[in-house]
Amino acid sequence: MPESPSSPPAKRGRRKEARPGELLEAALDLFVEKGYAATRVEEVAARAGVSKGTLFLYFPSKEELFKAVVRENISGRFSEWQETLTHFAGNCSEMIEYAFFAWWERIGSTKVNGLGKLMVSEANNFPEIALFYRNEVVLPAQDLIRQILKRGMASGEFRDIDLEYAIYLVQAPLMQLDLMQSSKAICIVNPDNFDPQKYLKMHADNLLVGLRPRAA
Amino acid sequence: MPESPSSPPAKRGRRKEARPGELLEAALDLFVEKGYAATRVEEVAARAGVSKGTLFLYFPSKEELFKAVVRENISGRFSEWQETLTHFAGNCSEMIEYAFFAWWERIGSTKVNGLGKLMVSEANNFPEIALFYRNEVVLPAQDLIRQILKRGMASGEFRDIDLEYAIYLVQAPLMQLDLMQSSKAICIVNPDNFDPQKYLKMHADNLLVGLRPRAA
Amino acid sequence: MPESPSSPPAKRGRRKEARPGELLEAALDLFVEKGYAATRVEEVAARAGVSKGTLFLYFPSKEELFKAVVRENISGRFSEWQETLTHFAGNCSEMIEYAFFAWWERIGSTKVNGLGKLMVSEANNFPEIALFYRNEVVLPAQDLIRQILKRGMASGEFRDIDLEYAIYLVQAPLMQLDLMQSSKAICIVNPDNFDPQKYLKMHADNLLVGLRPRAA
Amino acid sequence: MPESPSSPPAKRGRRKEARPGELLEAALDLFVEKGYAATRVEEVAARAGVSKGTLFLYFPSKEELFKAVVRENISGRFSEWQETLTHFAGNCSEMIEYAFFAWWERIGSTKVNGLGKLMVSEANNFPEIALFYRNEVVLPAQDLIRQILKRGMASGEFRDIDLEYAIYLVQAPLMQLDLMQSSKAICIVNPDNFDPQKYLKMHADNLLVGLRPRAA
DNA sequence: TATGAATGAGAGTTCATTCAT
DNA sequence: AATGAATGAACTCTCATTCAT
Numbered sequence: 019m020p021e022s023p024s025s026p027p028a029k030r031g032r033r034k035e036a037r038p039g040e041l042l043e044a045a046l047d048l049f050v051e052k053g054y055a056a057t058r059v060e061e062v063a064a065r066a067g068v069s070k071g072t073l074f075l076y077f078p079s080k081e082e083l084f085k086a087v088v089r090e091n092i093s094g095r096f097s098e099w100q101e102t103l104t105h106f107a108g109n110c111s112e113m114i115e116y117a118f119f120a121w122w123e124r125i126g127s128t129k130v131n132g133l134g135k136l137m138v139s140e141a142n143n144f145p146e147i148a149l150f151y152r153n154e155v156v157l158p159a160q161d162l163i164r165q166i167l168k169r170g171m172a173s174g175e176f177r178d179i180d181l182e183y184a185i186y187l188v189q190a191p192l193m194q195l196d197l198m199q200s201s202k203a204i205c206i207v208n209p210d211n212f213d214p215q216k217y218l219k220m221h222a223d224n225l226l227v228g229l230r231p232r233a234a
Numbered sequence: 235m236p237e238s239p240s241s242p243p244a245k246r247g248r249r250k251e252a253r254p255g256e257l258l259e260a261a262l263d264l265f266v267e268k269g270y271a272a273t274r275v276e277e278v279a280a281r282a283g284v285s286k287g288t289l290f291l292y293f294p295s296k297e298e299l300f301k302a303v304v305r306e307n308i309s310g311r312f313s314e315w316q317e318t319l320t321h322f323a324g325n326c327s328e329m330i331e332y333a334f335f336a337w338w339e340r341i342g343s344t345k346v347n348g349l350g351k352l353m354v355s356e357a358n359n360f361p362e363i364a365l366f367y368r369n370e371v372v373l374p375a376q377d378l379i380r381q382i383l384k385r386g387m388a389s390g391e392f393r394d395i396d397l398e399y400a401i402y403l404v405q406a407p408l409m410q411l412d413l414m415q416s417s418k419a420i421c422i423v424n425p426d427n428f429d430p431q432k433y434l435k436m437h438a439d440n441l442l443v444g445l446r447p448r449a450a
Numbered sequence: 451m452p453e454s455p456s457s458p459p460a461k462r463g464r465r466k467e468a469r470p471g472e473l474l475e476a477a478l479d480l481f482v483e484k485g486y487a488a489t490r491v492e493e494v495a496a497r498a499g500v501s502k503g504t505l506f507l508y509f510p511s512k513e514e515l516f517k518a519v520v521r522e523n524i525s526g527r528f529s530e531w532q533e534t535l536t537h538f539a540g541n542c543s544e545m546i547e548y549a550f551f552a553w554w555e556r557i558g559s560t561k562v563n564g565l566g567k568l569m570v571s572e573a574n575n576f577p578e579i580a581l582f583y584r585n586e587v588v589l590p591a592q593d594l595i596r597q598i599l600k601r602g603m604a605s606g607e608f609r610d611i612d613l614e615y616a617i618y619l620v621q622a623p624l625m626q627l628d629l630m631q632s633s634k635a636i637c638i639v640n641p642d643n644f645d646p647q648k649y650l651k652m653h654a655d656n657l658l659v660g661l662r663p664r665a666a
Numbered sequence: 667m668p669e670s671p672s673s674p675p676a677k678r679g680r681r682k683e684a685r686p687g688e689l690l691e692a693a694l695d696l697f698v699e700k701g702y703a704a705t706r707v708e709e710v711a712a713r714a715g716v717s718k719g720t721l722f723l724y725f726p727s728k729e730e731l732f733k734a735v736v737r738e739n740i741s742g743r744f745s746e747w748q749e750t751l752t753h754f755a756g757n758c759s760e761m762i763e764y765a766f767f768a769w770w771e772r773i774g775s776t777k778v779n780g781l782g783k784l785m786v787s788e789a790n791n792f793p794e795i796a797l798f799y800r801n802e803v804v805l806p807a808q809d810l811i812r813q814i815l816k817r818g819m820a821s822g823e824f825r826d827i828d829l830e831y832a833i834y835l836v837q838a839p840l841m842q843l844d845l846m847q848s849s850k851a852i853c854i855v856n857p858d859n860f861d862p863q864k865y866l867k868m869h870a871d872n873l874l875v876g877l878r879p880r881a882a
Numbered sequence: 883t884a885t886g887a888a889t890g891a892g893a894g895t896t897c898a899t900t901c902a903t
Numbered sequence: 904a905a906t907g908a909a910t911g912a913a914c915t916c917t918c919a920t921t922c923a924t
Contacts, residue, residue, distance in 0.1 A: 037908085053355075055271050059894065069910050071896085080894065139355035141417040143272045148419045156420055182423055183436050186410065190437070193421075194406040197413070201357045203364050205409075207376055207398055220399050221406070227448070228440030253883095275919065285885050287921085296919065469904095487703050488791045491898065501906050503900085512898065571701075571787035573849045580851045592855055614855055615868050622842040622869070625853075626834065629845070633789040635796050636804055637841075639830050652831050653838070659880070660872030685887085707915065717889050722916065889921075900910075 038076050038086075040066040045087050050132030054084060054140045054147070085150055091130045093154035096162075103162060110170030111229075114188060115222045117166070121192055122218055126199065134193070135200035163188045170229070177231040187228070191221035254292045254302075256282040261303045266348030270300055270356050297360070304363050307349060311340075312374045319378060326386030327442045330404060333382070334434045337408055342415065342430065350409075351416035379404045386445070393447040403444070407437035470508045470518075472498040477519045482564030486516055486572050513576070520579050523565060527556075528590045535594060542602030543661075546620060547654045549598070553624055554650055558631065566625070567632035595620045602661070609663040619660070623653035686724050686734075688714040693735050698780030702732060702788045702795070733798055739778045741802035744810075751810060758818030759877075762836060763870045765814070769840055770866055774847065782841070783848035811836045818877070825879040835876070839869035 044065035048057045059080050063073040077083040102120075106113050125131055137155075141148035163185045170176035195214060198205040206212050260281035264273040275296050279289040293299040318336075322329050341347055353371075357364035379401045386392035411430060414421040422428050476497035480489040491512050495505040509515040534552075538545050557563055569587075573580035595617045602608035627646060630637040638644050692713035696705045707728050711721040725731040750768075754761050773779055785803075789796035811833045818824035843862060846853040854860050 053271075058892085068908095070894090071911065072909055074895065075908070078895095135354065137420055138351065138413050138417050139269070141420045142267075143269055145419065148417070152420050157423075160423055179436065180432075183433055185423065186414075186433060187437065187440055190406040190410040191402075193413070194402065194409050197354055197409070198402075201354050201364070203361060204353060204357050204368050204372055207373070207401065216396070217399055217402060220395065221403065224403055224441065224444030228444040232443070274917090286919090287885050287887095288883080290920070291883070483790075485787070485791055490896090502898090503906050503908095504904080506899070507904070567786065569852060570783065570845055570849050573852050577851060580849070584852050588852055589855070611868065612864070615865055617855065618839075618842065618846075618865060619869060619872055622838040625842050625845070626838040629786050629841070630834075633786050633796070635793065636785055636789045636800050639805075639808055639833065648828070649831055649834060652827065653835065656835055656876030657872065660876040664875070706913085716887095718915090719890065719917080720888055723887070726916095728915065885922105885924080887921105887923095889919100891918100893917075894915095896914080897912100898910100900908105901906105902908095903906080 037066070037068070037072070041068070041073055041076060041083070042087055042090050045083050046091060046129060046133075049084060049087060049136060050129050053136055054144060059083070081144075081147060084147060085154075088133060088151060088154060092125070092133065093158070095124070096158045099162060103165065110166050110173070110175050111226045113166050114226060117162070118192070118218045118222050119215070122195075122214060126192070126195055126214065131196055131199050134196040138197070160185050160189065174231060176229045179229075184229075187225060191218065191225070253282070253284065253288070257284070257289055257292060257299070258303055258306050261299055262307055262349075263345070265300065265303060265352055266345050270352070270359070275299070300356075301360065301363050304349065304353070304367060307346065308367060308371050312378070315378060319381065326382050326389070326391045327445075329382050330442065331438045333378075334408070334438050335431070338411075338430060338434060342408070342411055347412055347415055350412045354413070376401050376405065390447065392445040395445075400445075403441060407434065407441070469498070469500065469504070473500070473505055473508060473515070474519055474522050477515055478523055478565075479561065481516065481519060481568055482561050486568070486575070491515070516572075517576065517579050520565065520569070520583060523562065524583060524586050528594070531594060535597065542598050542605070542607050543658045545598050546658060549594070550624070550650045550654050551647070554627075554646060558624070558627055558646065563628055563631055566628045570629070592617050592621065599661075606663060608661040611661075616661075619657060623650065623657070685714070685716065685720070689716070689721055689724060689731070690735055690738050693731050694739060694777060694781075697732060697735060697784060698777050701784055702792060707731070729792075729795060732795060733802075736781060736799060736802060740773070740781065741806070743772070744806045747810060751813065758814050758821070758823050759874045761814050762874060765810070766840070766866045766870050767863070770843075770862060774840070774843055774862065779844050779847050782844040786845070808833050808837065815877075822879065824877040827877075832877075835873060839866065839873070 041062065045057075045062045048062055048065065051057075059073055060070045062083070063070045066073070073083070077086060099120075103113065103117075106116065108116070137148065137151045141151075164181060167176060167181055167184050167188070171178055171181070195217060199214075202209045202212075257278060261273070261278045264278055264281065267273075275289055276286045278299070279286045282289070289299070293302060315336075319329065319333075322332065324332070341350075353364065353367045357367075380397060383392060383397055383400050383404070387394055387397070411433060415430075418425045418428075473494060477489070477494045480494055480497065483489075491505055492502045494515070495502045498505075505515070509518060531552075535545065535549075538548070540548070557566075569580065569583045573583075596613060599608060599613055599616050599620070603610055603613070627649060631646075634641050689710060693705070693710045696710055696713065699705075707721055708718045710731070711718045714721070721731070725734060747768075751761065751765075754764065756764070785796065785799045789799075812829060815824060815829055815832050815836070819826055819829070843865060847862075850857045
């Protein structure tokens with residue numbers, strides 16, 4: 019039942035369907051901007067235009083709010099990515115290159131990117147959340163990479179190396195870019211003139227050459 | 235830095251000039267272990283063997299303590315490394331491989347490693363020391379890498395690519411390893427059975443193959 | 451109080467006149483089970499099958515709901531008991547013993563028992579209904595006891611003691627049992643193996659021996 | 667180290683020795699007056715003349731504060747009571763009579779009496795505290811009674827009845843008096859003219875007659 | 883110089899109550 | 904008459920910072 023454009027937005031009262039989305043968006047903004055611990059639920063509520071109590075109507079705790087943010091923005095999308103990978107028309111090198119740019123478009127260039135840095139920063143203080151993120155995000159992502167590499171090795175497109183360590187080869191550029199984006203002021207040589215796509219292109223290129231089978 | 239024999243050890247009373255150092259050391263340990271927010275100044279003081287009040291005698295706030303810790307610990311080992319690089323007997327590939335393992339030995343495997351993660355985590359909260367860290371650590375490190383790559387390209391050992399982006403190719407494995415070490419629970423597929431040296435070997439190997447000049 | 455046949459059952463729509471009763475019943479259950487403070491009005495409403503808002507349509511506050519519950523449930527069974535007592539065929543000792551077990555059957559072993567504890571617990575917060583409870587329940591009950599004792603002393607079956615204090619002798623076992631039932635976890639030595647009837651038997655026995663006239 | 671009367675009370679600063687006692691006293695007052703849940707720690711602190719934070723310097727939680735109150739006022743005194751009982755010069759009837767009045771003097775007539783009612787009222791909502799109270803207060807008290815009864819039965823001074831139920835015979839008057847004191851407005855026939863000692867005398871008298879061995 | 887008792891602003895969370903629909 | 908989304912005050916507990924000694 020989409021509101022017709024002429025219907026004035028209900029200032030107060032029933033917004034039940036819209037609320038969780040608004041809260042999730044406000045929460046994503048603030049978590050990414052200030053970190054998990056430093057984000058106050060009251061501020062999230064305020065940014066979503068509701069009171070503190072209202073937030074707890076939709077999310078039973080700050081922790082669950084954060085998990086919902088992660089689910090909404092990342093874990094919920096793995097099935098789609100898996101689908102894409104399964105039906106990908108192209109060889110494994112093309113797959114990896116595609117994945118790099120797809121990641122950039124959907125995650126790296128958006129504020130969702132900040133969640134990665136957040137987890138790295140706060141994992142030790144919130145083990146439960148860290149475990150959740152590992153299970154919902156990191157392991158599924160590593161599994162996608164594993165599938166590609168396995169297929170590439172099986173077909174002879176990639177050389178034969180320890181799969182579990184090879185995953186890190188693929189992951190490193192994305193992880194580095196995530197963190198560089200989040201801490202631009204520290205990591206990037208020339209922040210005003212940095213082209214992520216060029217960065218990814220070079221990384222993909224170098225990686226894939228390295229993965230090729232080698233002459234005796 | 236052993237005390238010179240001429241400075242008599244204070245027989246009784248407090249070695250007052252030693253206090254700040256002890257506090258800084260305690261603070262480094264705890265900041266690295268728990269992060270900034272989760273470190274309580276009382277715990278720092280306790281670990282240094284003084285009272286909470288005493289800490290505030292030397293550092294006017296937790297924030298200043300943090301700044302002092304970072305400034306104290308990120309110092310001039312670069313001249314030594316520059317020296318080593320300058321006199322290195324070997325080609326550029328060997329240099330990079332050597333650098334990876336030297337980094338692991340001196341930084342990656344020690345608690346200093348934690349400072350990298352700390353800076354990434356807190357950079358936004360302390361722009362001033364982020365800048366400091368960038369100037370004192372990140373840029374010099376990137377410069378070392380730049381020198382190696384430039385030499386390698388000049389000699390034809392490496393293919394000709396955009397130098398500024400190539401730096402990230404070399405940096406990525408170390409940055410990733412730094413953060414994986416600091417947030418084991420999240421990033422590593424099989425944390426109980428992870429061999430950093432193997433990780434570095436594979437990364438170096440793949441990197442160097444990718445950097446080789448290419449046929450046609 | 452069955453609906454008279456002339457009032458047609460509302461086929462559709464809500465049986466609005468039934469609402470307060472359902473709410474009171476739900477509230478009794480919950481107040482007795484969890485105490486006043488720990489009972490949430492939302493839970494009361496839910497148990498009565500209505501929304502929280504509806505509850506406030508009938509009772510302007512939690513406090514008024516509580517008062518209504520107590521008033522509703524402490525009713526006039528005393529005339530019946532008075533009747534029973536008046537026509538009791540047996541001596542006063544038998545009367546007391548009978549009263550003990552009748553109390554157990556009709557009050558002590560039912561949820562009404564919880565109202566006693568509730569009043570003891572909340573009397574200070576609700577002086578008005580404490581007074582009500584005193585007048586409607588405690589004093590009438592004490593009066594029944596007084597009658598028995600007076601008759602027993604008059605007939606020589608009981609020894610001659612201060613009537614007003616003797617009332618407490620009779621009351622104590624019931625009061626204790628009421629509270630023990632309501633706070634089992636605290637008071638009873640072996641809660642899994644406690645027999646209220648045996649408890650009452652022993653109390654009655656001991657009490658009645660004590661009340662007998664004594665030899666010089 | 668009692669302050670000499672001339673020494674002015676230290677307005678601020680070191681009171682460490684005195685603080686816990688002041689807080690315990692304030693806490694006892696408020697817990698007894700308002701119940702456990704309704705007592706706010708801030709109010710306890712205020713009554714003791716300190717800030718909320720200070721209270722938590724001495725007691726890590728509200729629960730521990732309550733336990734400390736119970737220990738200070740009741741459980742800590744059982745060893746003395748056990749001692750008294752062990753060395754009591756008199757028969758078991760005299761013991762019980764003595765115990766009744768000792769209880770009255772030390773507990774029943776003081777505000778400590780209110781703790782009993784508090785526990786009965788809130789036991790169901792705070793199971794951990796209830797367990798604590800059971801172990802620290804109720805069971806030890808019942809054990810004292812058990813000892814007396816056992817001795818009395820062994821010597822033939824009391825008749826032979828089920829010990830575990832007989833405990834309640836002794837306990838009932840004290841429990842009833844505790845609750846009547848705490849809820850005067852409800853339970854006592856003539857509150858302005860009630861003599862607890864007379865009440866106890868009559869109860870003890872009746873109880874002891876009942877406990878005597880009976881002629882065939 | 884050193885102490886550590888004391889502070890008090892906030893944190894997450896709960897729930898009786900309100901009110902637009 | 905009935906709803907249930909929304910509120911906001913109140914609760915316990917934390918911890919960086921202060922200050923009398």
